[in-house]
Amino acid sequence: MSTKLSHSYRNALDITKQKYPAFFRDFSLVLAIILFTSAFSSIVPLLLRESANLLSNSSAERSLLYIVVSAYALAWTVSNAMEWLKSIATSYVMVRCDASFYRSLFECFLKLTPENHKTLTKGEILSDFDRSMTSFGQINQTLFWTLAPLAFELILVFIILWKSTSLAFSFAFLVSITLLFLIAIWVSQRTEDVHLDCFDAVNELTEFLSEKIDATNEILINASQPRESRKIKSVIHNYTKAIFKANSRMALLLSLQVIAIGMTLLAFTLTSANLTLNNQFAVGDFVMVVSYVVQLTAPLAVIASSLVGLKRDHLALEAGLKYFKLTAPSPSGTTQRKKSSILFKIDKYQTEHIKPLSTNIQLGKTYAICGPSGSGKTTLINSMIGLNRTYTGSIALFGADLKTLSSDAVIDQISVVQQTPFIFSGTVRENLLYGTDRVVDDSELIEVIDALDLHLSDDVSINSLDIAVGGENRLLSGGSNSELALPERYYVRNV
Numbered sequence: 001m002s003t004k005l006s007h008s009y010r011n012a013l014d015i016t017k018q019k020y021p022a023f024f025r026d027f028s029l030v031l032a033i034i035l036f037t038s039a040f041s042s043i044v045p046l047l048l049r050e051s052a053n054l055l056s057n058s059s060a061e062r063s064l065l066y067i068v069v070s071a072y073a074l075a076w077t078v079s080n081a082m083e084w085l086k087s088i089a090t091s092y093v094m095v096r097c098d099a100s101f102y103r104s105l106f107e108c109f110l111k112l113t114p115e116n117h118k119t120l121t122k123g124e125i126l127s128d129f130d131r132s133m134t135s136f137g138q139i140n141q142t143l144f145w146t147l148a149p150l151a152f153e154l155i156l157v158f159i160i161l162w163k164s165t166s167l168a169f170s171f172a173f174l175v176s177i178t179l180l181f182l183i184a185i186w187v188s189q190r191t192e193d194v195h196l197d198c199f200d201a202v203n204e205l206t207e208f209l210s211e212k213i214d215a216t217n218e219i220l221i222n223a224s225q226p227r228e229s230r231k232i233k234s235v236i237h238n239y240t241k242a243i244f245k246a247n248s249r250m251a252l253l254l255s256l257q258v259i260a261i262g263m264t265l266l267a268f269t270l271t272s273a274n275l276t277l278n279n280q281f282a283v284g285d286f287v288m289v290v291s292y293v294v295q296l297t298a299p300l301a302v303i304a305s306s307l308v309g310l311k312r313d314h315l316a317l318e319a320g321l322k323y324f325k326l327t328a329p330s331p332s333g334t335t336q337r338k339k340s341s342i343l344f345k346i347d348k349y350q351t352e353h354i355k356p357l358s359t360n361i362q363l364g365k366t367y368a369i370c371g372p373s374g375s376g377k378t379t380l381i382n383s384m385i386g387l388n389r390t391y392t393g394s395i396a397l398f399g400a401d402l403k404t405l406s407s408d409a410v411i412d413q414i415s416v417v418q419q420t421p422f423i424f425s426g427t428v429r430e431n432l433l434y435g436t437d438r439v440v441d442d443s444e445l446i447e448v449i450d451a452l453d454l455h456l457s458d459d460v461s462i463n464s465l466d467i468a469v470g471g472e473n474r475l476l477s478g479g480s481n482s483e484l485a486l487p488e489r490y491y492v493r494n495v
Contacts, residue, residue: 005139005314011321012101012136019100026096027140030089034145037082038153044079045291046160047072053284090145094137101320102133108323114387116326123207127199132320135313142310146303150296157292165285169271173289176264177296181303183260187253188307194246195312199319201242208235250308268293340398343414344384348393351379356393386410422470429465 017023051069054060109125154177161170212219212228219228272289275281281289344361353376361367361384369377382388383395386407395402397413424431432445442465449464 008317015104016097016100019103020096026093030093033089034086034149035152037086038149041079042153042156044075045288047075049284049288052287053282056283097137098133101136105320121207122210124203127203127206128319131316135317138313142306146306184303184307187257188311194249195315197242198246201239205235205239265293345396350392385416425470428467
């Protein structure tokens, strides 16, 4: 797992740094705060020991006792207050890691080809995005802000016990805590399959819901609500079964960890008590040892669950990184309009559904591609606009082979009105200007609306261009949206 995790972490780190250049600076500052907090926390039991020893010594000066007790109380207060500071600092970095990774993941998704999209479902994509967004930050939290400070604090405690008690006792304490940590690792290694089962169950449920949301009209028209209710019953059953199995297994494994921690606490408490009764330990030594055992073993129960979470976060991170692996380097070629009447030259073009085709598409002429459903009409169009490259033969745009051109280079030369245009959430103005950086006066946009005879509002005080459309506020029908892009003289891009 360590090799796979290291490889995944390096990839995610490179991705995150592109959007979060201050990551190393902020990460180092947070780590310094956490290590200082851990060092400060290790002093608290030592001050408690001195307080107990002074209380058991009848000849001790009261002023010194009050000073030491006050120092213990102050150290405890500062130590716990710094835990909240640590929480704020880690949150600051984690949310920026999440945002950077999510932004990069979204940009990567936009670069996927239609062939890539066919291998993915909507539910899988949504689940992968949701899970992987926080995975990199959570891995940092577990490895560097939970495990590393604990190891650092353990070394400090070992040195303090060595100086306060004996090397043998401090070494036995170190070995015991290390064994508890190894048990936590063993627990985490037994949870990979249940995490994968949970991922599959969540993907199935998300896919089911996203599909039904897209098909609400069809469900109503066909009076299929009872049928869909029956179908979700089995999906929910699989989901609850997987989640319950995962939670039950992790609870049983973590309970073994708690038992091991309890046995360690019992062993060191009894040993310290026996040494105190035999006058080999002072009362303060007993209090200090028990405090250290509680202080270091209690987080181990959390660390066991953190390591289980680390396994889950690694799998979630892999789910996000697969999109970057799908993204192949895109062609970088460009093309320029030549003095020729031929727009497209199609030579021996062939796919699974289309027999070898050779023809020319000339400028200034109108063409219609006819054929039965499934005959490859859409595939041909997608090939001509650079969205599909899985064909044999060649298609040239102004003499340049489309397979050597970037998508931007193709779209810069042609404009496309899809069969079912999409209305984005936003204003009418934003939809009219979608895909262009050209400055367009509102009067030109109003002219488009008037030419299409679109009546968006009866309130003359409202600017039609500012009306919200798309999403939950969809005001235009599919037909109206299609007409919005038809008149050639109003194309935003040059034809």
